[in-house]
Amino acid sequence: MIKYANTRVAFIDSLAELADKNPKIVLVCSDSSKVIRADGFKAAFPDRFIDVGIAEQNAVACAAGLASCGLIPVVATYAGFITMRACEQVRTFVAYPFLNVKMVGANGGIGAGEREGVTHQFFEDLGILRTIPGITIVVPADASQVSKAVEAVVNVPGPVYLRIGSGRDPVVLDSDLPFELGKIRHLQVFGDDVAILANGHTIPRALAAAKRLYNSGIKAAVVEVHTLRPLDTEGIVAILEKTGAAVTVEDHNIIGGLGSAIAEVIAEKVPVPLARVGLRDLFPESGEAEKLMDAYGLSVDDICNACRQVLARKEGRSA
Amino acid sequence: MMISDTVSHLETMARQIRRDIITMIYQAGDGHPGPSLSCADLVTALYFAIMEVDPANPQWSRRDRLILSKGHACPAVYAALARKGYFDLSELPQLRTLGSILQGHPDMLKTPGIDFTSGSLGNGISVGLGIALAARINGLHYHTYVITGDGELQEGIIWEAAMAAKHYQVGNLIVFVDYNGIQSGGRTEEISGLEPIVPKFEAFGWHCQVIDGHNFTEILTAVANAKATPAIPSVIIANTIKGKGISFIENNNAWHKRVPTKAEWEQALQELGG
Numbered sequence: 001m002i003k004y005a006n007t008r009v010a011f012i013d014s015l016a017e018l019a020d021k022n023p024k025i026v027l028v029c030s031d032s033s034k035v036i037r038a039d040g041f042k043a044a045f046p047d048r049f050i051d052v053g054i055a056e057q058n059a060v061a062c063a064a065g066l067a068s069c070g071l072i073p074v075v076a077t078y079a080g081f082i083t084m085r086a087c088e089q090v091r092t093f094v095a096y097p098f099l100n101v102k103m104v105g106a107n108g109g110i111g112a113g114e115r116e117g118v119t120h121q122f123f124e125d126l127g128i129l130r131t132i133p134g135i136t137i138v139v140p141a142d143a144s145q146v147s148k149a150v151e152a153v154v155n156v157p158g159p160v161y162l163r164i165g166s167g168r169d170p171v172v173l174d175s176d177l178p179f180e181l182g183k184i185r186h187l188q189v190f191g192d193d194v195a196i197l198a199n200g201h202t203i204p205r206a207l208a209a210a211k212r213l214y215n216s217g218i219k220a221a222v223v224e225v226h227t228l229r230p231l232d233t234e235g236i237v238a239i240l241e242k243t244g245a246a247v248t249v250e251d252h253n254i255i256g257g258l259g260s261a262i263a264e265v266i267a268e269k270v271p272v273p274l275a276r277v278g279l280r281d282l283f284p285e286s287g288e289a290e291k292l293m294d295a296y297g298l299s300v301d302d303i304c305n306a307c308r309q310v311l312a313r314k315e316g317r318s319a
Numbered sequence: 320m321m322i323s324d325t326v327s328h329l330e331t332m333a334r335q336i337r338r339d340i341i342t343m344i345y346q347a348g349d350g351h352p353g354p355s356l357s358c359a360d361l362v363t364a365l366y367f368a369i370m371e372v373d374p375a376n377p378q379w380s381r382r383d384r385l386i387l388s389k390g391h392a393c394p395a396v397y398a399a400l401a402r403k404g405y406f407d408l409s410e411l412p413q414l415r416t417l418g419s420i421l422q423g424h425p426d427m428l429k430t431p432g433i434d435f436t437s438g439s440l441g442n443g444i445s446v447g448l449g450i451a452l453a454a455r456i457n458g459l460h461y462h463t464y465v466i467t468g469d470g471e472l473q474e475g476i477i478w479e480a481a482m483a484a485k486h487y488q489v490g491n492l493i494v495f496v497d498y499n500g501i502q503s504g505g506r507t508e509e510i511s512g513l514e515p516i517v518p519k520f521e522a523f524g525w526h527c528q529v530i531d532g533h534n535f536t537e538i539l540t541a542v543a544n545a546k547a548t549p550a551i552p553s554v555i556i557a558n559t560i561k562g563k564g565i566s567f568i569e570n571n572n573a574w575h576k577r578v579p580t581k582a583e584w585e586q587a588l589q590e591l592g593g
Contacts, residue, residue, distance in 0.1 A: 026456060047456060050487070055479035058445045062483070065449020068427070068435055069457060070380070073449075088439060089476075093446060097427050097436045 002204070002290075003171040005143035007164040008036050011104055014150040015074060016041045019048060024072045025154065026050060030059040032077035035106055037167075056081040060089035060101070067099035072154060079105025079122035079163060083129055090159075091132045098134055098158045108139065108163035109251025110284050111201050111293050117286040123279050126228055127256015129161050136160040137228040139199040139250075139258075140179065142172040145226070148179035156181065165201060166289070172203045173224075182227045184235040191219020192242040194307045194314075197262055198249035199226050202277075202298060206249045209303035220307060228261055233269065236262065240270045245310040247275050249303055251293065254278040273313035275306035325368055326535040332402065333363040333535075337564045338591045339398035339411060345584040346412035349423070353562040353574040354392040357532075358466055358497040361557055362387075364538040365464055366399040374404040377431045383461045384434040384450050388443020389468035389497060390424035391576075397421050397430070405432035441474025443467050444494055448480050451489040451552075462546070465494045470502025473511050478523070481552075485524035490549035493542065497532065499561035501572050520554045532557025565590055 019025040019041070027041055029051040042049040050066075052058045056077060063073035075082060082090065082103050094101045105125055107113040113121025129135050136156055140149040146164055153160040173187075187203065188210055198206035203224060210220040223239055225232070240246055246266065248259040259276030266274050277298060284296045293299070336359050344350035362385075366372070370383035387396050394414065401408045406420065413419035420429050424438025435446050447465040454461055471477065484492055496516070500507055507513050520527045526548045530537040538557070545553035561575075562568030565587045579587060 050452060052448075052479065052483040053486075055476075055483065057442075057476040058448070058479035058483055061442045061445035061476065062449035062452070062480070065435070065446040065451075066453045066456075067449075068446075069450055069453030071453055071456060089442065089445075092439050093436060093442060 004168050005171050006167045007140070007143045007146045007169040008106055008167045010143035010146040011076070011150055011164050012037050012041055014147040016044055018151060018154055019045055022072070022154070024070065026066055026071050026073045028052070028059050028063045028066070028073050028075045030054055030056045030077045030081065035078065036076045036104070056086040057089050060086040061093050063101045064089065064093040064097070064099050067101045068097070072100050072102065074102040074104060076104040077106065078120060079108045079125040083122070083125040083161070087128060090129070094159045095132045095134045100157060101159050102153055103159070103161045104164060105161060106164050107166060109200060110279065110296060111251050111289040112165035112169070114166060114289040114292055115286050118283050121284060123252045124256065125163065126252050126258070127260065130228060130256060130261065134158060135229060136181070138181065139163045139226050139228065141200060141203050141224060141226060142169055144175040145173060145177070145179050149181070152179055152181045163200065170201050170204055172201065182230045182232055184232045184239070185224040185226070186239070187222045187224050189221040190214045192221060193219045194245040194247060194311055195239050195243040196220050196222045196247050196249060196303065196307065197225050197236070197258065198222065199224060199258055200251055202249045202251050205293070205298060205300050205303060208300045209307065212300060212304055213307055218307060218311065225258055228258065231261055231265070233265055236265050237270050240266065240272050244272050245314040246272055247277060247303065247306045247310055249277045249298070251298060252278050253281055255281055273310040275310050277303050277306050322536065322539070325539070329363055329367055329535045332367050333360050334591050335402065336363055336395060336398040338588055339401070340394045341565065341579060341584060341587045343394055343398070343411040343414045345579050347414035347416060348578055349415045350394050350578070351391045351576045352568055352579070353572065354389060354468065355394040356563050356565060356568060357499045357559045357561045358389070358392050359395045359563065360533045360535065361466055361495050361497065361538060362395045362399050364535055366403050368539060369542050370464065371461070374432065377405060380457070381459055381461055383464065385464045385466070386435045386443040386447050386450070387425055387437050387466050389440065389466060389471060390438030393425045396425065396433070400430070400432040403432070440468065440471035441476045444484065445476055445480035447492050447494065448484050448487070448489060451492040452487060454491055461491065463492050465492070467494060467496055468502065469496055469498045469500065469513055470507050470510070472496065472513050472516070481520065481523040481525065484552040488550050489552050492552040493545045494552070494554045496554060496556045497559050498556050499559040501561045501570070503575055505572065516556060524551060526551050526553040527556065528553070529556045529558065532559035533563055
């Protein structure tokens, strides 16, 4: 049975706790207060809650203005409305002046957008932001990781993007685990046949695939890559030097996100076979999260097959 | 000082700033003369009679702020900042050259005195809204000034910001529209008309004034009026002439972005009193 916990509530509760101690934190919404469950924050800090209405470009540019005066604005709404609707404001007025604006994007991935359909499923956010210099990019695994990641990113200077989910998000990790910004985490190491690099709510699938592979004699190492920038290149090179084969798993287009980031490291530092599991450059449809991910290339079988394929390439045979 | 003395002082400074504008564009070999000359009087009034700033401490938290939303007019602001003492006049000819503190469009990290990065049109009022709200949150009493072009009022974010600024009653936000009637591609009314402009801002709940943007008495009076209506944001529609002050550049959109020849530069300086 999958357990669920709400990443949106985890975010806002953590932010409220931080705001209680830090008078510089300001929450900026674009009619997204219900989306991110901000009623409690609004009641506790009415002077530090700004809602500009359904106007994301204005929300981001206004946050940039706030940050230029020493405040720490946190813009929170759906992932695509920040990274696409307000993309230029993010790039030119937040990232270019390296302002201390924190951006929190909900519905990251098709599993989080699920039944809403393509307009509210965001699987390009990470790729878009990875091409803009200077933005720290974080994809926490689950609600307890979001709580810790919020504290970590508020204390990091400059622009940050934090991806959260639907509000019905699988519990992925032991809630006692810390969050260390910019570091990969070895989640389960059966051996060094192949590395499975995953993040966010795809992690349970990566772990299930590793277990299934183990039962068929393939020993995988499952590694969480929650920070796409700064990328833990050293840690990634170290694990890939051991395994000599890599599979990435992400709820994102295979172009631009984790798969691309790992491909860049592989091409420049440690040439090993790679297969990318994720959305295969297409638009999905509405559906229940788990079924949708199964249908669009993120099933446990898809991950196992990708692992077998890279193993065959590593060993110089056809899969 | 009598207001007539102030005006006379500002007129002298504005002529100097116009000379600086045309000279830096001539020497650097790139830049936008028409848009810079258009708002030169507004910029002069702001830095030399209106804004409370400290060139020795550009990051002073209580300072008044200016966002040049029409960032391509930055030669006007660069000249004013240099004349005000933020940096040496010798920086001006380095405009748009590699390694210069004077980027092609304003960069708050590179140029002392630039309060906010700009150049991508339409964003200044929105940024100004954030800066004005920050004054409230931080318990400070500065004013936030924005200069937008007229053409950039075609951007949607302008009206997003206009709506929110009224909602949040940011009376410390004062916006000048540098209304010269010409945008990059031609006359605004022929491209996508802005008129009627005053009723638009009035409908958004703003305090509106229309002035001659080259008349210092009107500029100073309008700002005083705007400050006297503290509960709502203010817009001052400043009727201006693109290229103002140099006869062959005035209202000639070939000079939206163009570098003068040596002869043109010399003639311009002569018209501007040396």
